[in-house]
Amino acid sequence: MYTKIQEFLANELNQIQSDGLLKKERIIVTPQGANVRVASGEEVVIMCANNYLGLSSHPEVIKASKDALDSHGYGMSSVRFICGTQDIHKTLEKKISTFYGTEDTILYAAAFDANGGVFEPLFSQQDAIISDELNHASIIDGIRLCKAERYRYKHSDMADLEAQLIKSQAQRHRIIVTDGVFSMDGDLAKMDEICALANKYDALVMTDECHSAGFIGKTGRGVPEHYGVMDQVDIITGTLGKALGGAMGGYTTGKKEIIEMLRQRSRPYLFSNSLSPAIVGASIKVFDILSATTQLRDRLESNTAYFKKHIKAAGFDIKVGDSPIVPIMLYDAALSQEFANRLLNEGVYAIGFFYPVVAQGQARIRTQISAAHSIEDLDKAIAAFIKVGKELKVIK
């Protein structure tokens, strides 16, 4: 009998809508790229994809994916430990380990699964997990699935992290967990200070590199490289669904005993399907490209500097960070929605974020720069921001 819950759900959905929180999806009818066409027909510059390196529709990546489809088939119809492991799955794991200089790597269907399945096999009641308050939902859920004691520290507040380390000193094993780049502000975790505290208090360090793998750091190895502490981080999780090709898939990489324990006991790995060969083949190509040259991350860096310089010069208030995530602050929820709508009319696709996704009074347009953007694309976006900014009296 559906009647009772139907009415309940309809009411909840109405409430979500009247709170202005209903998420609507805009339909794109072309491949993901610097420019796309939306279903209503407009050609727009994309300023809100995680396609940081422009690999989502890169011809070499598409070709590698097609080749793998031909050589290794469409799907595995199996989890890894039954009959879902092909030579290319092992090759990709090896490539990821080599990229990071880690001992071993395990693949997942998504980074959500990597984070969901990392804590429970490694930590129990006697242990402690110490987590930044702004960590990604998948880390929060992963911690919930594990029996370890939970400690939370204020966002990037090293004094509070130290206080939590002191508080948790009686626990057997302890791990500090952080996003590498925080996606709403684009700020980097203070990985050098986190590692120093981990050393001082004998804790492990885990970083989620979803918004940094492939482009943060001189050679794109991520936030630990940026701070020169690659050898001090014990566990790295990441996604193949953002900069690294953008399809889907995730991984955990680090010390060999940790990875082996995950192969034995991590539930999203044991009880969920093997990554499809088309994704694995494409991902191998992605790591080959990134291991051969820093050209894409260098381009991303210069694009980001260009965009920030012009947006700032126009008088906008932006969050400063060392990532290609550039939040343009508007502070008002309704204004952020109106701003984004007008940008679309100018051929620029960006999204306004407001409470509860960001703190109350912190509404913004979050832009994300890509190596795929040409200077003309960025100029078009900058001109649209200036036009709409003047119309809405955000800038003079």
Ligand SMILES: *Cc1c(COP(=O)(O)O)cnc(C)c1O
């Ligand atoms: C996107 C993201 C994830 C989830 O990645 P998927 O592979 O899409 O599941 C996890 N952690 C962080 C920090 C992310 O930004």
